[in-house]
Amino acid sequence: MNEHVGQEFDNAALVSSDRGSFFHPFTAIADQQANGALVMVEAKGSRIIDASGKEFIDAAAGLWCVNVGYGRREISDAIAAQSQKLPYFHSFNGISNEPSIRLSEKLLSLAPKSMRRVFYGSSGSDANDTAVKMLWYYNICRGKPEKRKIISRDYAYHGVSVASGSLSGIPMVHQNFGIPLDFARHVSRPDLYRDAPLRQCHTEEAYSAYLANELDQMIRAEGADTVAGFVAEPVMGTGGVLPPPRGYFQEIQKVLNLYDVRLVADEVITGYGRTGTWFASEACGMKPDLILTAKGLTSGYLPLSAVFVGDQIWSVFEEASKDGRVFAHGFTYSGHPTCAAAALANLEIIEREGLVEHVAAIAGDFRAAFDAAIGGCAIVGEIRSAGLMMGVELVADRDTKAKLPATAKIAGRVATAARRHGVLVRGLPNSDIIALSPPFIVTEEEIALIATGLRNAIEDVTQELR
Numbered sequence: 001m002n003e004h005v006g007q008e009f010d011n012a013a014l015v016s017s018d019r020g021s022f023f024h025p026f027t028a029i030a031d032q033q034a035n036g037a038l039v040m041v042e043a044k045g046s047r048i049i050d051a052s053g054k055e056f057i058d059a060a061a062g063l064w065c066v067n068v069g070y071g072r073r074e075i076s077d078a079i080a081a082q083s084q085k086l087p088y089f090h091s092f093n094g095i096s097n098e099p100s101i102r103l104s105e106k107l108l109s110l111a112p113k114s115m116r117r118v119f120y121g122s123s124g125s126d127a128n129d130t131a132v133k134m135l136w137y138y139n140i141c142r143g144k145p146e147k148r149k150i151i152s153r154d155y156a157y158h159g160v161s162v163a164s165g166s167l168s169g170i171p172m173v174h175q176n177f178g179i180p181l182d183f184a185r186h187v188s189r190p191d192l193y194r195d196a197p198l199r200q201c202h203t204e205e206a207y208s209a210y211l212a213n214e215l216d217q218m219i220r221a222e223g224a225d226t227v228a229g230f231v232a233e234p235v236m237g238t239g240g241v242l243p244p245p246r247g248y249f250q251e252i253q254k255v256l257n258l259y260d261v262r263l264v265a266d267e268v269i270t271g272y273g274r275t276g277t278w279f280a281s282e283a284c285g286m287k288p289d290l291i292l293t294a295k296g297l298t299s300g301y302l303p304l305s306a307v308f309v310g311d312q313i314w315s316v317f318e319e320a321s322k323d324g325r326v327f328a329h330g331f332t333y334s335g336h337p338t339c340a341a342a343a344l345a346n347l348e349i350i351e352r353e354g355l356v357e358h359v360a361a362i363a364g365d366f367r368a369a370f371d372a373a374i375g376g377c378a379i380v381g382e383i384r385s386a387g388l389m390m391g392v393e394l395v396a397d398r399d400t401k402a403k404l405p406a407t408a409k410i411a412g413r414v415a416t417a418a419r420r421h422g423v424l425v426r427g428l429p430n431s432d433i434i435a436l437s438p439p440f441i442v443t444e445e446e447i448a449l450i451a452t453g454l455r456n457a458i459e460d461v462t463q464e465l466r
């Protein structure tokens, strides 16, 4: 990349202007005022440069999204061409556009066979909101208006809008807002590292059965005729990078079937290859009725979400429309032609370069690099991964799994220290967990640099703790 790029920018002026004008999401105002923002200006592949000219490897792919890497001409060319031809039109009242039609066909060809239609929005949060309303509408159409509670998991992240934020289970997303709303319920997340031993579950299968039983108890306590859906990420991302224990979704599915509860797979992170298959839900044994995607659909080049509607729900919607019912839901940007063009170009890159297969192929080496580099660090309790998603749980004591005090803010500190070593990783909210999710095109050499940078960061912070 152009090594002089930072010199075109007056970093100090940008930081100062940012301080006085930009209200950042999930950012403590005092920290932003004290530390100033990190101002990004240019990126290529897995590398990103800030306004001072410092280069980082983006081991987080933005927020789990820049899967094909930065600087893909095919995507920016497709965006430019479409925005010159037809930049925007809406898709209300049966109006359509060519890129969205082609994208819908393409997506259905990639998705599990039971999926019938695709509904568009702009974000993972709105995809979750759409799923909530689809479940409500579905049951209202079936004459079951009381069947509207939706169960998700503690520490899940499904977004921050009022409805999706209610499904989320991360404390800081609820605190200070008076959510969750009362349609939402939460069961335990599957946490083999910490929770399974507390439950005396000595095998993954036993833990899966325990968690399915917990769900069963909750549905019965609430009344099955009040429960519409269960929402889960195949591999939990922001809630800790938690791959499901063996048999988990099979056991969960049995409970859902028993009580006529629909399954929603939130694949906002996992969709389009992150774990080495196009969709992780199938690979995890889920039989979802709705699949929610965003992020990797365009690799973050433009905002776009897609909700896949499965046949059971779709057939109710079709039947209801014969009585004149309309799903009165949608956004100005649903089916945005330029965003659809970006998605088509992105999916074409993924297919042409075999990136899904590539993720599956390099997952083992990716994991091995971190086992070797940080597996022995005194504060690394566990490393877990699925494809190119990794979580590193930091602890005070590896043997007892004792936590560091929350005031140590260990994850944030390690992430900040990693920046000094030229690596961007994320400290997950309300946790001591570092997340990694590099672009699919990350090279072997870059993986080694990320692993070394993270080790150095962990060692720096370990020194500070002494």
Ligand code: PLP
Pocket: 063, 122, 123, 124, 125, 126, 128, 157, 158, 159, 160, 233, 237, 238, 266, 267, 268, 269, 294, 295
């Ligand atoms: N669902 C999952 C699994 C996510 O990880 C996220 C964001 O990280 C969302 C939903 C919300 O997406 P957005 O930030 O685009 O609203």
